[in-house]
Amino acid sequence: MVVKKKKTLTRLTQGRPPLATPSRSMTRKASRTLINKHHQLEKTRTRAIRIGDKETEAKVTAELESLGGLDHYQKASLQGQSIDRGGDTSKVLMEWLPLEELKKQTQPLQMLEVGALSTRNACSTSKIFNVEHIDLNSQEPGIQQQDFMERPLPENGKGPFDIISLSLVLNFVPDALGRGAMLLRTLSFLRADTDTTITTEPLFPCLFVVLPRSCVDNSRYFTDDKFDELMAALCYTRVRSKKTQKLAYSLWKRVAGVVKEDLTFPKQEVNPGKTRNNFVMTLKGSKT
Ligand SMILES: C[S@@+](CC[C@H](N)C(=O)[O-])C[C@H]1O[C@@H](n2cnc3c(N)ncnc32)[C@H](O)[C@@H]1O
Structure with missing residues (x-):
């Protein structure tokens, strides 16, 4: 019988069990x-x-x-x-907030992250927020499996959240009315008092939205102006905005006002062009 000579290991990684080898990530x-x-x-x-x-x-x-x-x-x-890949969108939200002021709060702010893929993004680990993570399909024990559109409405109409995050979620919703309904629904979960003095510049309660930039810059039916118009009808005003090559970030403060019951926001062509996309968000009535 030929006895094989034992190979001398020259690198640490050679001696590691197979699990320690990182799996090839998707390109x-x-x-x-x-x-x-x-x-x-x-x-x-x-x-x-x-x-x-x-x-x-x-x-x-x-x-x-x-x-x-x-x-x-x-x-x-x-x-x-x-x-x-520099992809944690919540880092932009952290850049926008007056962190020093927020750190002085005795209670963490309440945040709802809809469409959460991880519990370890910049907001979740900041200790400024107490974050509730939900997703249609939970990837981690800390993420509750829940459809935001089916989430029970708060009793007595008072939402508990200071901030809701919809990062790359609205573009996931396959139809225009569904996207509008999702935006409308956020109102039911945000705190109703619009004049909170949490920060010197009034920012809360608010909604953080991230969309692919092409949704506002290259759609036949939707632009930044249209977005402002739609959000104004929902009593939101834009307080922060940023664009990168691929993404459009925005922060919307909820302001005092009543959303009309018969509110409609139709699809209207504003930017004709063969190379444009059809992204749009619409509203038909304000029942959540
Ligand atoms: C493209 S991922 C975005 C993930 C992450 N927020 C980010 O910024 O990278 C969209 C996520 O939204 C979730 N989602 C879409 N509609 C939802 C709903 N109605 N309720 C809860 N999660 C939803 C999907 O399951 C998916 O995981």
């Missing part, structure tokens, strides 16, 4: 392609459901499943968020 291009494909299929499925086209609905549902469903989509989104 930037692969994760972007998967995210775009997922959005496109969700839109087709929503349209099929609306018109009662069962055949297309079943076909698209099967295709979404073959892509790995929501879970795989979230893993691709997490790749985009990873620190080495």
Whole structure:
């Protein structure tokens, strides 16, 4: 019998068990392609459901499943968020807030993060906020699996939150009315007192929104002005804004006022052009 000579290990990593080897992450291009494909299929499925086209609905549902469903989509989104790709959008919110003032608060501010993929982003680890994380499909024990649109409304109409985060969530919602309804629904969960003196500059209660920049800069139906108009109708005013190459960040303070019951915000072409997209958010009545 030939006895094999034992190889001398020259590097520390050679002696580590297989689990210590980092798994290859999805490339930037692969994760972007998967995210775009997922959005496109969700839109087709929503349209099929609306018109009662069962055949297309079943076909698209099967295709979404073959892509790995929501879970795989979230893993691709997490790749985009990873620190080495500079993707934690909550860092921008932290830059905007008067942190020194907020640190002096005796109680942490209450935050609801809708569409949370991780409990370790900049806001969650800042100790300034007490964050409740929710998502349609929880990726961690600290994230409650919940559809924001089904979340029970607070009793006596008083929301507990100082701030709600909708980072890259509205563009995930496949139809325009659904996006508008989501924005409208945030009002029910924010604190109703609009004149809080938490910070010298009144910022709370507020809503943090992140959208792909193309939603406001390259849509036939939606622009920053349209966004301001829609939010004003919902008693929100823009207090911060920032754009990067890919993303549009905004912070909206809830202001005093009553949202009209018959409020509508229709789809209107404002930027015709063949190369533009169809992103829009609309409203039809103000019942949540
Ligand atoms: C593109 S990921 C964004 C994740 C993260 N917020 C970020 O900024 O990278 C969108 C997430 O929103 C979640 N989502 C969409 N609609 C939702 C709803 N109605 N309720 C809760 N989560 C929702 C999806 O499940 C998905 O995980």
